[in-house]
Amino acid sequence: MSLNPARVAREFPSRYRLEAAKCAGCGHVAFPARLVCPACRGTKHTAVTLDPAGKVLTFTVIHVPPAEFKGQAPYVLAVVELADGVRVTCQVADVDPAAVKTGMPVSLEFRRIQEDGEAGVIAYGHKAVPA
Amino acid sequence: MSVGIVGYGSYVPRRRIKLPDIARVWGADAESYERGLELHEKSVPARDEDTITMAVTAARRALKRAGIDPLTIGAVYVGSESHPYAVKPSGTVLAEALGATPAVHCADLEFACKAGSEGMFIAASLVKAGEVQHALAVGADTSQGAPGDALEYSAAAGAAAFIFGADKLVATLDAQCSFMTDTPDFWRREYMHYPRHAGRFTGEPAYFKHTLGAAKMLMEKSGTKPADFAFAVFHQPNGKFPMRAGKMLGFTTEQMQQGWLSPWLGNTYSGASPIGLTAILDIAKPGDRILMVSYGSGSGSDGFVWTVTPRIDEVRALAPHTRVLLDTNKIYVDYGTYAKLRGKIRMGE
Structure with a gap:
């Protein structure tokens, strides 16, 4: 089994709802949420939901994918900077790879990320799509 | 007590296939379909789009227009004949993605093409009965017709979501x-x-x-x-x-x-x-x-x-309009790509 249902479920807050942790001390937003702030080591956080709007910071085109993404190549894998400064690594969907540019405005949309064969669990999350 | 729609949203995949591209493969007369059934093109879901993903995006748009706390949603119904799981409700993923869990009644509904309106009927009735403050009903499908069958010319993908309530109605x-x-x-x-x-x-x-x-x-x-x-x-x-x-x-x-x-x-x-x-x-x-x-x-x-109601003027601009989703940003695919996206090609082990 390539996808562990328990692990998939543990990641629901960040994968499904884009929940992040905002440090009460310095305001740093950690995504996925962390218990200790990587910026000031503070331990008090409030849960915040990330704004899905962002822009492509950098990207690459995958032509030889791992087995889980076979059939999707070529696809774009990008680092997307969201409005509040958080950076996420995700696919850019619904776009011709040749048309992707750095700085391109995108929005995160709920998509199927991978599945454990025909009978296994389906992992959902977010991909960027042209805004 | 008046009940009705508090927020609404829709989702249409960007990919399309034109009817003549289907007819050509099966040696059918495209013009007779276009004229006889008044069909010109249809939406095609990508490999990463299914009933659940479309339901989530449509429901998020409905939430934006409703302007309500998702925790006030007491019931979630997804009507579809193409639920990704045979056993495990699409509504579980939807409610979790919206942040509406755990005090929520959830069921997937199936009644061919009226599963979505079934959910609307039940959601409105639950609000009217005073059982829940808000109820969400979604109609979504990524339906398939057999290759070459008349249904293949029409079976498409899309979703609509409605949040029902008794206050702030549109x-x-x-x-x-x-x-x-x-x-x-x-x-x-x-x-x-x-x-x-x-x-x-x-x-x-x-x-x-x-x-x-x-x-x-x-x-x-x-x-x-x-x-x-x-x-x-x-x-x-x-x-x-x-x-x-x-x-x-x-x-x-x-x-x-x-x-x-x-x-x-x-x-x-x-x-x-x-x-x-x-x-x-x-x-x-x-x-x-x-x-x-x-x-x-x-x-x-x-x-x-x-x-x-007059509130419609305050909320309609808060999410994309359906005809904008239908008419813009289209990606046309040929029959081979469509067959691949819809899993119609037999693959090697």
Whole structure:
């Protein structure tokens, strides 16, 4: 089994709802949420939901994918900077790879990320799509 | 107590295939489909789009327009004949993604193309009964027709979501009814990949009998006549049937035009008349009355009378309009790509 249902479920807050942790001390937003702030080591956080709007910071085109993404190549894998400064690594969907540019405005949309064969669990999350 | 729609949203995949591209592969006469069924192109879901993903995006748009706390949603119903799991409700993923868990009643519904309106019927009734503050109903499908079958020219993908409540309404629900009989016009047996249908039996004794039956029952119940409505939307398995049904009832092209999406969208099954309703709400004025009748093979129709409230003007710009989703950012695919995306190609181990 390539996808562990328990692990998939543990990641629901960040994968499904884009929940992040905002440090009460310095305001740093950690995504996925962390218990200790990587910026000031503070331990008090409030849960915040990330704004899905962002822009492509950098990207690459995958032509030889791992087995889980076979059939999707070529696809774009990008680092997307969201409005509040958080950076996420995700696919850019619904776009011709040749048309992707750095700085391109995108929005995160709920998509199927991978599945454990025909009978296994389906992992959902977010991909960027042209805004 | 008035109940009705607090927020609404829709989703249409960006990919499309043109009917002549399907007809060419099967040696069929594209013109006869385009003219006879008034179908020109249909939406195609990508590999990463399914009933759940479309339901989530449509419901998020509905939440934006509703402006409510998702934790006040006490019931989530997803109507579809293409749920990604045979066992495990699509609504579980939807409610979790919206942040509506855990105090929420959830069920997946299935009734061919009227599963979405079934959810709307139940959601509105639960709010009316005072059981829940808000209830979410979604109609979504990524339906398939067998390769070369007449259904392949229409089976498309899309979703519409409606949040029901008793406060801050954008449209009041004035009346609802159901008209249902055992009519075996279309079905899919357990473990079968594609549905079967009974050809011409899907017309007069099935679609028209139930659609007209529900519409007449609804107008009698609400004391209305076609001229009382600014808009009407019917289930749209193709471009021809809804217009014909509407004309038989006494509605005009002008009343039906805005919700008539199938010529360029295809048949989105559980999403069909609900997505049509979202397109109408996008332009409707306060006071406008809307008649909506769904149809699901098997067979039955749900009918609704809505009246638009002044709040519509405050919320409609908060999410994309349905006709914008339908008419812009289209990505056309050829039949080979479509066959790959829809899993119609047998792969090696």
